[in-house]
Amino acid sequence: MSSSSAANDKLAHDSAERLAAQVSERLAAAPLPPSPLSRPANPFSTPSSSYSNISQLAVVTPVTSSEASFSEAGPSNATRQRPGLVPLSPLSSNTPSAPMSPTGTTSFVGSRFIAHSASNASLAAPGLTHRPPLSSSASVSTGMSEDGLWARDVNRTILDFLPAEDLKSSSRQLHPRLKFKSRRIPQGYISEKPWINDRQHGDRILLIITIITCVIGCGIMGVLIWSGISSVTNYKYCLVMEDDFSSGTIDTDLWTQEVELGGFGNGEFEWTTSNSNNSYVEDGKLYIVPTLTSDVIGEDNLLNGYTVNLTSDGTCSSSTLSDCAISSNSSEDIMIPPIQSARLTSKASIKYGLVEVNARLPVGDWIWPAIWMLPTDNVYGSWPASGEIDIMESRGNDHNYEDGGYNYVTSTLHWGLDSDTDKYYKLHNSYKLRRDTYKKFHTYALEWSDKYLTIYVDGRLRQVIYHTFSESFWELGDFSTTFDNGTSIQDPWPANNNQAPFDQDFYLIMNVAVGGTNGFFADDVGDKPWTDGDRQIAMHSFWTNRESWESTWGDAEDRAMVVDYVRMYKICE
Structure with a gap:
C-alpha cells in the first residue's frame, strides 16, 4: 500500500x-x-x-x-x-x-x-x-x-x-483538503511580483494618458468619418439613355458600330466590323466577340495579295486613309489584321451624371475588353488634352498573369499636353477580386459632378478611383513650363476651372480589342509572343505564335464581353 x-x-x-x-x-x-x-x-x-x-x-x-x-x-x-x-x-x-x-x-x-x-x-x-x-x-x-x-x-x-x-x-x-505542494519549488519560496510590490505612481499617470489619448483619437476619427460622409452629395439623376437589349437587335438609334483597320492609336491587332459574327444580341444580352480574320478571308489572303478598302463601300468610320484600307504583301511584311472584333459607341453623351454598365468580361490570352468615354468635341486639343475616362479595362489572361488577368479591372483618367506628357499614372488604380473573377456579371459605374469624379464596381464600397476637383489638372500634373528647346509651355485649360478638361460632354465606348503595342501588355510578362514597336512586325509575331494563345480563347460564349444593360443619366437641374 x-x-x-x-x-x-x-x-x-x-x-x-x-x-x-x-x-x-x-x-x-x-x-x-x-x-x-x-x-x-x-x-x-x-x-x-x-x-x-x-x-x-x-x-x-x-x-x-x-x-x-x-x-x-x-x-x-x-x-x-x-x-x-x-x-x-x-x-x-x-x-x-x-x-x-x-x-x-x-x-x-x-x-x-x-x-x-x-x-x-x-x-x-x-x-x-x-x-x-x-x-x-x-x-x-x-x-x-x-x-x-x-x-x-x-x-x-x-x-x-x-x-x-x-x-x-x-x-x-x-479531513481537511491537502494543499498541493510542488516538488520543483523549494519549501518557503515566495515568487516575485514586481508589478505589485514595485508599483510606481508614474504607472497610473501613463494609464490615464493612454485612456485620454484613445478617447481623443476616437473623437477625431468620428469627426473625419462624419466629414467624409457629409461631403458626398446624393444627386438627383435624370435618365438620358437606357438599353437592356430586349429588342433582339443592336439599336442603331442608340449605338454606332465603328469599322476601322488602323488600331485606334494603340497598335491593336483587330479589324473592327459591323458583322453579326462580332457583335450581336442574343437572349436579351449584347455580345462583342473577337474572331480570326482567316476564318473569313483565308490564311493566304491574310498574308499576301488581298486588299481591304472600307472607303469604297462607305463603311469606314474614320477619315484617315490608313484606318480604312490595307493590302497584304508578304515581300513587304504587311498583313491584314489577324483578328476581327467590334467597337460600339453611344450616340448619347453627358456632362456630369451617372453611367452604369452591367457586363461579363471575356476569357482568353491577350484579349483586352474596355468600357470607357471620350469627349464629343476636342475642345482643349487632340488626345489627351481633352481628356479620357476609362471606367473599366481588363485582360483576358488568367489569374496567374503577373500584371493582372480576368480577376483585375483598372480605371484611369488620361490628361496631358500630348501623348508624351500623359499624366494618367496620377489617377490610375486597379481593383482585384479575392475570391471571385470578372467572368461573372458585375456593374461598372461612373459618378461625375463638378465636385468629384468616382469610379466603382458593384457599389461605392468597391471604389477604384475617387478624385475631387480641389486643384486644377495643370497643378496636379506638375508640368514643365518650357519645352526642351526653351519654348514656353502654356496651360491648355482655362484658369480657375479645376474640372477642365473633364467639364465637357463625353460619350460611351464598349469594345473588345486584342493585343497592341502601347504597353498595356508589357513586354516579357506572361510569355508575351510579340514585342512592342512596329505594329506590322508585332502582328506577324502574334499570328505566327497563335498555338500559344488560341487554345485559351474557348468558344464564342467564353471569349465574348457580354453586356446585360447600359444606363446613362445626367444630373437634373
Whole structure:
C-alpha cells in the first residue's frame, strides 16, 4: 500500500474513534432506556436515550470498502436488507482490512458509515459484500442511515442518534483538503511580483494618458468619418439613355458600330466590323466577340495579295486613309489584321451624371475588353488634352498573369499636353477580386459632378478611383513650363476651372480589342509572343505564335464581353 493510502487509513481510523467517543459520551450521560415494549418505533419522535453501560457500545474502526457490511443481532439471527443505508462501491479485493473490534464495528469510508454487530449474523447494504460473522456477546450495535449515526440494542430499540449534519461537519474538520505542494519549488519560496510590490505612481499617470489619448483619437476619427460622409452629395439623376437589349437587335438609334483597320492609336491587332459574327444580341444580352480574320478571308489572303478598302463601300468610320484600307504583301511584311472584333459607341453623351454598365468580361490570352468615354468635341486639343475616362479595362489572361488577368479591372483618367506628357499614372488604380473573377456579371459605374469624379464596381464600397476637383489638372500634373528647346509651355485649360478638361460632354465606348503595342501588355510578362514597336512586325509575331494563345480563347460564349444593360443619366437641374 502506498504512503498516501496508509495516511488515509490512519486518518479514517482517528475519525471513527472520535465519532464513537461522541456517541459514548451521550450514552453515558443518559438514563437507562425504558422497556423495549414501550419504546416508540420512531427514534426521531422522542428524545434519544442510551445505555449507561458504555462497555457494551460497539467500537468504531476503519475498514476498506471491500470489507464493508452491515450486521445486527436479531431474534432469528437471519440476514436482512437494511433500508436507508448508503451503498458503497467495493475497492480492490486484495486491499488489507483494518482490525475489527471483538464486540462490533462501524465501517468508515469517507464520511459514510456502516455498522457491524457482535452477532454471528450479517445484514449487507445493497451493493456491498457480506462480512464474515463476528464472534462476540455484545448486545449493542451501531450503524448509519441517510439520516445519521445510530446505536440500538438486540431488540432493535434505538438507544441514541447522531444527525447526519453533525457527521458532515465533523468529517470536514477531520479531513481537511491537502494543499498541493510542488516538488520543483523549494519549501518557503515566495515568487516575485514586481508589478505589485514595485508599483510606481508614474504607472497610473501613463494609464490615464493612454485612456485620454484613445478617447481623443476616437473623437477625431468620428469627426473625419462624419466629414467624409457629409461631403458626398446624393444627386438627383435624370435618365438620358437606357438599353437592356430586349429588342433582339443592336439599336442603331442608340449605338454606332465603328469599322476601322488602323488600331485606334494603340497598335491593336483587330479589324473592327459591323458583322453579326462580332457583335450581336442574343437572349436579351449584347455580345462583342473577337474572331480570326482567316476564318473569313483565308490564311493566304491574310498574308499576301488581298486588299481591304472600307472607303469604297462607305463603311469606314474614320477619315484617315490608313484606318480604312490595307493590302497584304508578304515581300513587304504587311498583313491584314489577324483578328476581327467590334467597337460600339453611344450616340448619347453627358456632362456630369451617372453611367452604369452591367457586363461579363471575356476569357482568353491577350484579349483586352474596355468600357470607357471620350469627349464629343476636342475642345482643349487632340488626345489627351481633352481628356479620357476609362471606367473599366481588363485582360483576358488568367489569374496567374503577373500584371493582372480576368480577376483585375483598372480605371484611369488620361490628361496631358500630348501623348508624351500623359499624366494618367496620377489617377490610375486597379481593383482585384479575392475570391471571385470578372467572368461573372458585375456593374461598372461612373459618378461625375463638378465636385468629384468616382469610379466603382458593384457599389461605392468597391471604389477604384475617387478624385475631387480641389486643384486644377495643370497643378496636379506638375508640368514643365518650357519645352526642351526653351519654348514656353502654356496651360491648355482655362484658369480657375479645376474640372477642365473633364467639364465637357463625353460619350460611351464598349469594345473588345486584342493585343497592341502601347504597353498595356508589357513586354516579357506572361510569355508575351510579340514585342512592342512596329505594329506590322508585332502582328506577324502574334499570328505566327497563335498555338500559344488560341487554345485559351474557348468558344464564342467564353471569349465574348457580354453586356446585360447600359444606363446613362445626367444630373437634373
